[in-house]
Amino acid sequence: LDSEKIFDWQRYYKNPPSDSERDALASDIKRDADGSIDDQLRAARNALAIGERNQSKTIYTAILKKDSENLDAQLEMAHIYLAENDVERTFDYLNAVKRIIDKTERPAKDYTIRYRYALAQAYIKGQNKAQGHQILTDLIESEPKFTLAYAALAQSYLESGKTELSEFVIKRGLDQDKSDPRLTNLLGIMHLKAGRKTEAKDWIQKSLDTDPNFVPALVNRAQLAMQRREFVLAENDLKKACDLEPLNAEAHITRGLLYRQMGKITAARASYEHAVEIAPLNSLARYQLASLLQDEFKDKTTALQLYYDVLQSQDQELKNLANIQIQSIRDSRLYQ
Numbered sequence: 001l002d003s004e005k006i007f008d009w010q011r012y013y014k015n016p017p018s019d020s021e022r023d024a025l026a027s028d029i030k031r032d033a034d035g036s037i038d039d040q041l042r043a044a045r046n047a048l049a050i051g052e053r054n055q056s057k058t059i060y061t062a063i064l065k066k067d068s069e070n071l072d073a074q075l076e077m078a079h080i081y082l083a084e085n086d087v088e089r090t091f092d093y094l095n096a097v098k099r100i101i102d103k104t105e106r107p108a109k110d111y112t113i114r115y116r117y118a119l120a121q122a123y124i125k126g127q128n129k130a131q132g133h134q135i136l137t138d139l140i141e142s143e144p145k146f147t148l149a150y151a152a153l154a155q156s157y158l159e160s161g162k163t164e165l166s167e168f169v170i171k172r173g174l175d176q177d178k179s180d181p182r183l184t185n186l187l188g189i190m191h192l193k194a195g196r197k198t199e200a201k202d203w204i205q206k207s208l209d210t211d212p213n214f215v216p217a218l219v220n221r222a223q224l225a226m227q228r229r230e231f232v233l234a235e236n237d238l239k240k241a242c243d244l245e246p247l248n249a250e251a252h253i254t255r256g257l258l259y260r261q262m263g264k265i266t267a268a269r270a271s272y273e274h275a276v277e278i279a280p281l282n283s284l285a286r287y288q289l290a291s292l293l294q295d296e297f298k299d300k301t302t303a304l305q306l307y308y309d310v311l312q313s314q315d316q317e318l319k320n321l322a323n324i325q326i327q328s329i330r331d332s333r334l335y336q
Contacts, residue, residue: 050246074100078093082122147182275289
């Protein structure tokens with residue numbers, strides 16, 4: 001099964017679109033938004049590709065008003081809310097997808113796989129990792145060439161500190177596709193976490209040799225460059241990453257970290273604020289913005305509110321850090 005064909009709608013441009021191309025796409029979106037359902041799907045996907053998420057949502061909603069059982073629109077809305085870390089809304093759309101699939105005599109295989117893949121990610125983001133892992137494991141067993149499942153499972157294990165399990169899954173995936181950029185990039189992250197920077201650099205570069213526009217690898221290469229204080233290289237990679245995927249919060253957060261490291265605090269603030277705007281539930285974006293406002297802009301009031309927002313997240317490490325900063329601000333006010 002070809003992963004890329006199933007998820008072709010999610011792919012961004014091979015190269016960042018020029019201003020004229022963006023203008024042309026914006027014109028196409030306006031035209032197609034009032035067309036047939038196929039036209040509207042194209043418009044919604046193009047809107048996502050140029051970073052107009054709200055416009056994309058509006059078009060998908062219009063499609064679902066015409067045809068509430070349109071699986072493409074339901075699934076793609078689920079992925080939008082996944083990207084925003086809005087698990088509850090994601091499940092709303094996935095439940096609708098399940099109802100449609102269940103009453104279809106012979107549902108198309110690609111829709112079933114897309115549903116299960118999104119469902120697994122929703123469970124993982126909702127902290128029901130065991131359920132998500134089981135779905136991905138089942139997908140791998142039934143569709144061994146579906147490398148997206150290997151990557152999602154390995155990444156979840158890696159984020160949970162289960163390095164050996166992650167490496168096992170990655171290598172199983174590479175047995176199916178030895179140059180899959182998602183998997184080689186994850187090996188790079190694994191080495192980076194272990195402090196093996198040379199190996200990390202090699203695997204991340206291998207990912208980019210396969211796909212020069214693979215955004216997670218561009219972000220990781222930029223992070224390595226930042227550690228070496230090679231700021232120009234990092235800035236180039238992050239500009240490309242943000243151009244390729246304007247809705248990628250991690251790319252904008254990393255860009256903010258770079259600008260802060262370079263002393264460009266106004267640019268750093270703009271990057272963090274943009275990350276919060278496109279991913280309102282991203283706790284790291286809020287934490288980094290709060291830290292910048294507290295330290296560089298002396299805006300403790302806004303920083304305090306952002307830290308409290310972080311306490312509503314499910315990231316225990318960030319919550320602990322936010323609690324420390326909240327107490328620090330409280331103490332500083334007591335002794336003013």
